[in-house]
Amino acid sequence: MIDIHQVRKTFKTGAMKIDAVKDTNLSIQQGETVGLVGESGSGKSTLGKMLSGLETPTDGMIAYKGIELWKKKKFKRLRPGEIQTVFQDPQSSLDPRMRVKDIILEPLLALNSKERKEKGKMERLIYLMKRVGLKEDHMNRYPHEFSGGQRQRIAIARALITDPQFMILDEPTSALDISVQAQVLNLLKELKREKNLTYIFISHNMSVIRYMCDRVAVMYKGKIVEIGPVQSIFQNPKHPYTKILLSSLPSLFEETKEKINFSHPPSLSSESACVFYQKCPLRQEICLKEPCYQPASENHTFSCHLQ
Amino acid sequence: MSAEIQTVKQIEKPITIHPVWYKLKNNKMTWIGFVIIFVIILTSLLAPVLTSYDPTKIYIVEKFQGPSGKHWFGTDEVGRDILSRILYGGRLSLGMGVLAILITAAIGIVLGTISGFFGGYIDQIIMRIMDMILAFPTLILAMALAAALGPSLQNAMLAIAIVKIPVYVRLARSETLVLREKLFVKSAITFGIHPVRIILKHIVPNSLSPVIIQATLDIGDAILMIATLGFLGLGAQPPTPEWGAMISIGWKYLLDFWWYPTFPGIFLFMSSCAFNLIGDGIRDILDPKSNS
Numbered sequence: 111m112i113d114i115h116q117v118r119k120t121f122k123t124g125a126m127k128i129d130a131v132k133d134t135n136l137s138i139q140q141g142e143t144v145g146l147v148g149e150s151g152s153g154k155s156t157l158g159k160m161l162s163g164l165e166t167p168t169d170g171m172i173a174y175k176g177i178e179l180w181k182k183k184k185f186k187r188l189r190p191g192e193i194q195t196v197f198q199d200p201q202s203s204l205d206p207r208m209r210v211k212d213i214i215l216e217p218l219l220a221l222n223s224k225e226r227k228e229k230g231k232m233e234r235l236i237y238l239m240k241r242v243g244l245k246e247d248h249m250n251r252y253p254h255e256f257s258g259g260q261r262q263r264i265a266i267a268r269a270l271i272t273d274p275q276f277m278i279l280d281e282p283t284s285a286l287d288i289s290v291q292a293q294v295l296n297l298l299k300e301l302k303r304e305k306n307l308t309y310i311f312i313s314h315n316m317s318v319i320r321y322m323c324d325r326v327a328v329m330y331k332g333k334i335v336e337i338g339p340v341q342s343i344f345q346n347p348k349h350p351y352t353k354i355l356l357s358s359l360p361s362l363f364e365e366t367k368e369k370i371n372f373s374h375p376p377s378l379s380s381e382s383a384c385v386f387y388q389k390c391p392l393r394q395e396i397c398l399k400e401p402c403y404q405p406a407s408e409n410h411t412f413s414c415h416l417q
Numbered sequence: 418m419s420a421e422i423q424t425v426k427q428i429e430k431p432i433t434i435h436p437v438w439y440k441l442k443n444n445k446m447t448w449i450g451f452v453i454i455f456v457i458i459l460t461s462l463l464a465p466v467l468t469s470y471d472p473t474k475i476y477i478v479e480k481f482q483g484p485s486g487k488h489w490f491g492t493d494e495v496g497r498d499i500l501s502r503i504l505y506g507g508r509l510s511l512g513m514g515v516l517a518i519l520i521t522a523a524i525g526i527v528l529g530t531i532s533g534f535f536g537g538y539i540d541q542i543i544m545r546i547m548d549m550i551l552a553f554p555t556l557i558l559a560m561a562l563a564a565a566l567g568p569s570l571q572n573a574m575l576a577i578a579i580v581k582i583p584v585y586v587r588l589a590r591s592e593t594l595v596l597r598e599k600l601f602v603k604s605a606i607t608f609g610i611h612p613v614r615i616i617l618k619h620i621v622p623n624s625l626s627p628v629i630i631q632a633t634l635d636i637g638d639a640i641l642m643i644a645t646l647g648f649l650g651l652g653a654q655p656p657t658p659e660w661g662a663m664i665s666i667g668w669k670y671l672l673d674f675w676w677y678p679t680f681p682g683i684f685l686f687m688s689s690c691a692f693n694l695i696g697d698g699i700r701d702i703l704d705p706k707s708n709s
């Protein structure tokens with residue numbers, strides 16, 4: 111459904127150049143939930159934004175259903191509303207001066223008038239609001255009257271109003287309380303099954319990823335360092351960074367700290383080095399060369415020399 | 418789930434009707450401002466009822482009469498009733514001041530939001546033009562423009578509207594830059610909604626408060642500027658009753674006939690102050706940072 115091919119995004123801030131996403135390849139099948147996991151700043155949101163039209167790829171190709179999304183730096187929508195995003199912060203994702211009703215119906219403004227009428231019917235709005243756990247009489251209220259979880263439900267209803275096929279969920283529950291988190295995650299899971307949706311699910315929380323996703327891609331400094339089925343990654347992580355994220359070996363860091371001989375100090379000319387070189391407890395001389403992807407098992411690949 | 422479904426009403430409230438009235442009630446100075454403006458507007462609208470004198474009719478026999486029961490504020494050098502001229506003049510002075518600011522605020526919002534939202538060349542061009550306007554002292558530029566356009570009340574108003582635009586463009590632009598990063602604007606972009614619609618639906622309504630505050634504060638200033646241009650002969654032309662023009666002529670007679678420039682001056686001063694009081698009050702109400 112989605113094909114991401116050698117995509118790169120470089121941000122220039124003054125004289126600094128940051129590769130937020132580096133030569134990334136990823137394909138997503140219809141009906142899948144693919145997780146993107148990695149610490150803050152690893153480029154997960156940037157990758158998501160290139161799928162929704164908010165950031166222009168510096169290089170590479172992104173195709174949705176076989177059709178390129180970006181042509182000559184212009185974003186082409188196959189059909190408006192087919193790809194929808196739910197962002198992390200429900201505080202800022204809803205316009206404080208709009209009523210819930212208008213917020214949910216807003217994406218329809220990009221559709222033609224026939225579709226807009228059809229999808230903007232009152233019964234449909236009410237059905238959708240109830241489906242995401244809101245009440246009918248919430249529709250005339252303003253966002254500030256709702257809790258974080260409810261606001262996220264409003265954002266989900268808004269994303270669903272256009273009948274999307276693909277949704278980018280950028281840390282949709284990170285800002286919520288644990289108990290509310292679980293409810294929203296369950297809602298997203300149910301909706302996916304009901305409407306046969308495809309998700310890309312961004313998170314830095316491994317247990318949320320495990321609960322939600324079929325496959326997971328681990329990102330570090332803009333690069334996917336390991337990708338595979340959730341089962342396989344959790345049971346048999348290969349990349350040291352994945353292992354640290356999983357904390358399956360909490361002692362890994364401590365133990366190896368002493369073992370690492372820093373005979374391979376953080377080199378400044380680390381252009382060609384492994385992205386994880388600076389932080390890797392296991393680094394060796396060979397790591398100054400960028401590792402290739404190698405298979406661990408079926409559909410499970412990683413990028414590290416030391417296996 | 419049910420516990421969460423209950424609406425949480427106490428979470429940080431933005432502007433709703435209730436607190437506004439609460440704050441307004443407790444702000445005496447703002448009320449004084451409102452009352453003064455209300456009285457001045459009402460009396461100038463009711464001028465034909467309140468006074469039987471024609472503000473432009475010359476009656477040379479009664480020139481330079483001091484304040485009396487017949488002419489409360491006296492008469493001028495050609496025998497016109499000064500009170501009547503002040504009341505009719507209020508329509509022009511206040512009306513033109515308000516109109517100048519409405520025009521400038523409207524243009525400023527349009528240019529500022531476009532500049533901030535699209536950035537790039539459009540932004541560069543708009544902001545360089547604004548810098549050019551800002552490079553001159555406001556009043557001197559207004560005088561030059563008014564003189565170039567030809568001395569008349571409308572042109573004076575237009576000149577003031579032009580010199581005040583940069584303030585509003587900058588204000589609207591900086592608000593837009595903040596709003597552009599908000600997720601509700603980003604979301605709207607991902608929906609594929611037309612940029613003009615995004616500006617009208619999200620950017621303008623959310624950047625209106627500081628513009629309204631600035632506008633109310635500026636009305637007093639605009640009234641003074643119109644009077645100043647009138648004083649310099651660049652505004653309303655005689656015999657049009659306008660406060661600045663009246664002061665300008667009356668000024669020469671201050672020592673012998675004190676009432677002539679004094680009464681229009683008092684009205685000018687009071688209305689300018691009153692708009693500033695209202696502006697301050699509105700700032701307190703709309704600006705969440707000034708909560709005391």
Ligand SMILES: Nc1ncnc2c1ncn2[C@@H]1O[C@H](COP(=O)(O)OP(=O)(O)O)[C@@H](O)[C@H]1O
Pocket residue numbers: 121122123128129130148149150151152153154155156157
């Ligand atoms: N608009 C931007 N301008 C400059 N740098 C940016 C911009 N957006 C993101 N970045 C940088 O790109 C990197 C990745 O950011 P992001 O995709 O938000 O990471 P994540 O979502 O994984 O936390 C960060 O180092 C961030 O500072």
Ligand SMILES: [Mg+2]
Pocket residue numbers: 154155156
């Ligand atoms: Mg992010």
